[in-house]
Amino acid sequence: xxxxxxxxxxxxRSWATHLHPMTMATLAxxxxxIAFSTLHLGVMGATLAALLLFMAVGRLPTRSTLAPLVLxxxxxxxxxxxxxxxxxxxxxxxxSVAGREITISAVGFILGLRITLxxxxxxxxxxxxxxxxxxAKFTKALCDLRVPFKYAYSFTLALRFLPLMLxxxxxxxxxxxxxxxxxxxxxPFLRVFRIFPLMVPLVLIALRRASTIALALxxxxxxxxxxxxxxxxxxxxxxxLGLRAVGLSAAAVVLIAAxxxxx
Amino acid sequence: xAAKAGEFTIPLAKMxxxxxPGRVDSKGVVSSIFLSLAMIGLLQFGERLDTFFFGGxxxxxxxxxxxxxxxxxxxxxxxxxxxxVADINPLIATATGTSPIAPFWLxxxxxxxxxxxxxxxxxxxxxxxxxxxxxxxAASLVLVAMYIPLHxxxxxxxxxxxxxxxxxxxxxxxxxPAIFLRGLLSVIRNAGFVEE
Numbered sequence: 264x265x266x267x268x269x270x271x272x273x274x275x276r277s278w279a280t281h282l283h284p285m286t287m288a289t290l291a292x293x294x295x296x297i298a299f300s301t302l303h304l305g306v307m308g309a310t311l312a313a314l315l316l317f318m319a320v321g322r323l324p325t326r327s328t329l330a331p332l333v334l335x336x337x338x339x340x341x342x343x344x345x346x347x348x349x350x351x352x353x354x355x356x357x358x359s360v361a362g363r364e365i366t367i368s369a370v371g372f373i374l375g376l377r378i379t380l381x382x383x384x385x386x387x388x389x390x391x392x393x394x395x396x397x398x399a400k401f402t403k404a405l406c407d408l409r410v411p412f413k414y415a416y417s418f419t420l421a422l423r424f425l426p427l428m429l430x431x432x433x434x435x436x437x438x439x440x441x442x443x444x445x446x447x448x449x450x451p452f453l454r455v456f457r458i459f460p461l462m463v464p465l466v467l468i469a470l471r472r473a474s475t476i477a478l479a480l481x482x483x484x485x486x487x488x489x490x491x492x493x494x495x496x497x498x499x500x501x502x503x504l505g506l507r508a509v510g511l512s513a514a515a516v517v518l519i520a521a522x523x524x525x526x
Numbered sequence: 527x528a529a530k531a532g533e534f535t536i537p538l539a540k541m542x543x544x545x546x547p548g549r550v551d552s553k554g555v556v557s558s559i560f561l562s563l564a565m566i567g568l569l570q571f572g573e574r575l576d577t578f579f580f581g582g583x584x585x586x587x588x589x590x591x592x593x594x595x596x597x598x599x600x601x602x603x604x605x606x607x608x609x610x611v612a613d614i615n616p617l618i619a620t621a622t623g624t625s626p627i628a629p630f631w632l633x634x635x636x637x638x639x640x641x642x643x644x645x646x647x648x649x650x651x652x653x654x655x656x657x658x659x660x661x662x663x664a665a666s667l668v669l670v671a672m673y674i675p676l677h678x679x680x681x682x683x684x685x686x687x688x689x690x691x692x693x694x695x696x697x698x699x700x701x702x703p704a705i706f707l708r709g710l711l712s713v714i715r716n717a718g719f720v721e722e
Contacts, residue, residue, distance in 0.1 A: 268621055275572045299680070305606045334577075341581035378681055389629060393621040413555055414610075421559050422621065428563040432570075432637050436685050446571060455587040458571055459706055462591075465567060466598070469560035470719050475558075477553035485552055 267422065271324055272397040279395045284404040286503040293510035294388040300375040300521040301512075307384055310513075314387050325396055331390050335382055337367060342382075343375025346352030348372065398497065399495045400421055413486050422492045424476075428469065436465045527574035527607040544648045548604010559609035559683035565595035566615050585628050585682070586689045592631075592636055593665050598710050601652045602720070608639030630680075635674050653711045655704070662704040666696045668720050 273279045297310050319326060350371030357366040371376035397417045436446065441462055444458050480486075520526045543549060563582040572587030579586075590614075600608025612635035619628035641664040670692050678684040685692075714720060 302682075337577050337581035339581070341583050342683070345583075345683060345688075349687045350650070374682055385629075386585065389620050396619075413550070413552075415560050416611055417555060420556070421563060421618055424560070425563055425618060425622075428560070429567050429570075432564075432567040435586065454575060455572060455590055456702070458568055458587075459589065459709065461571075462564075462568055462594070462706065463710065464659060465564045466561065466710055466714070467719070469564040470557055470587055470714065471559040474553065474555035474719075477551075479555040480552045480556065483592055 267418035268327065268393040269396065269398055269422075271394050272400075277321045277323060277395065278425070279317070279323065280397065281500075282395065282506070283497050283499050283503045284396045286499070287396050289507045290510045291388045293514035296514040297517045298381045298384045300518045301410050301526050302374075302381065304377065304380070306517055306526055307377070307380045310379070311384055311387065314384070314391065318369045318391065321353040321395065323391065328390050328392075328394050332383060332386055339379040339382055340376075342378050343372060346375035346378070346444070374485060386404055399493070399494065400497050403493045403495055403497050406493075407497070412491050427472075428465075431468050431472075432461065432465055435461055435468070438464075481517045541548050541663055543604070545643050547606040548600075548643075549602075549604050550604075552648070554603045554678060555610065558628055559614060561595060561599045561602075561607075562614035562618075564610045565591060565611065566618055566646045568595070569615070569619075570715055580691070581603045583677075584688075584695055586695055589666075589669065589699045590702045591705070592635060593699055594706040594710065595637060596638040596667070597642045597658070597661050597703065597707045598714075601646045601707075601711065602714070603641060605643040608642055609636055612636050612639045614631035618710050630676065634669055634676075637668050638665045645710070653708065653715060655708060656713075658704045658708045659700070662700045664700045665703075670696055670697070 269274055277507070294310060294314070301307070317323075318325065319424065347368055348365065348371070350368035352369030353368045354366045355369045357364055359365070401416045402412075402419050438444075444457075444460055446454060446461070483522075517526070548554065569588055571583070572591045573582065576582050576585040576589045582588075591613075596608055596612045599611030603610075613632050615635065616628040616631040619631075642661050645657060645661040645664055646652050649660075651657065652691050674685050674690070676686070678685055
């Protein structure tokens with residue numbers, strides 16, 4: 264199980280963790296708008312540089328923030344491969360295999376790399392978001408936006424109980440293995456069908472545990488009073504307003520330039 | 527609505543409470559969250575396989591697990607419960623850094639919950655083959671319809687050349703989740719978790 268990214272926010276070692284969660288959400292949205300608007304290398308490179316600068320100035324942990332990028336490498340490899348083999352323009356090599364022509368497209372290869380940069384941009388901004396946003400502050404910010412507490416709290420509750428469920432899954436897997444069942448030793452094509460013996464006990468345990476927890480929550484009058492109090496507070500400062508303005512302005516400029524065909 | 531003699535009716539499929547919003551008391555919300563956590567655990571197996579074959583571009587195992595679990599959540603707890611099951615997973619996957627592109631599943635997973643609600647509300651008994659097959663067909667077709675724009679606009683993929691892969695995905699994501707979902711619903715009913 265990967266280390267939770269928000270552990271950094273809990274440690275409270277950076278000014279970035281004091282930003283309003285909606286400021287970070289606005290920045291993430293702005294980067295998403297930029298990434299979807301254009302595949303221009305200069306624009307995407309500048310956006311990535313800005314994100315890396317934010318990480319450096321905010322003293323975010325480089326290793327844990329950029330580690331998730333390793334996970335998107337296979338995806339980017341397949342995207343570039345498909346683009347290189349499937350694009351009809353800019354063919355640099357071709358040969359016939361079993362009566363079928365295989366072509367290598369330079370245009371497709373470059374396009375694959377540009378799309379890789381787009382994926383990286385979105386991955387980095389989302390990782391930064393979850394690195395600096397404290398889950399309790401996120402819940403408070405959602406409540407301030409009039410999201411009912413029961414739903415705003417569900418994300419925090421899920422984060423809290425995830426290790427427990429993964430532990431249950433490991434126990435079930437061990438129990439099934441002791442009966443001769445082994446999901447890891449079989450044909451990978453058939454492995455998905457072998458999930459069912461794990462699925463049934465896991466779902467039943469999940470429902471049983473949920474009943475107990477819901478009862479405990481109800482006994483403590485969960486959601487009985489609409490005016491909740493929080494042990495954390497979120498406030499908008501001048502830096503929040505500045506960052507929101509910069510992010511949204513940049514997104515608007517890029518969007519307009521893309522629509523006008525300038526980039 | 528009363529069930530026929532000898533026939534069991536899961537609440538929320540013609541239903542003792544309305545499917546929208548569904549069951550939104552503490553038990554409904556917490557149970558949906560736990561089903562979502564179970565889905566996250568199971569996806570650990572599926573995603574490894576999908577990443578190995580197509581880098582996660584054409585998820586097959588992940589789709590089978592998500593259709594099963596989101597259908598289960600929606601048919602047990604209604605649309606809100608289904609959306610909780612569907613949308614906690616992308617958020618957690620991003621927060622744990624296990625899948626940075628997971629936010630794109632927010633829409634695709636929510637669409638599966640909507641399919642389960644629309645189909646489930648039309649059947650008297652969701653623990654039936656016609657219901658689960660109708661749901662998996664609807665969910666699979668909606669997913670293909672949503673993935674093509676994603677592949678075209680986001681990844682700039684030549685979708686015409688990938689129809690075989692879409693067909694392979696759909697071929698597996700209709701029968702397998704139907705069998706899994708039917709089995710899970712029966713087990714849950716027999717274990718006494720369904721409250722009428």
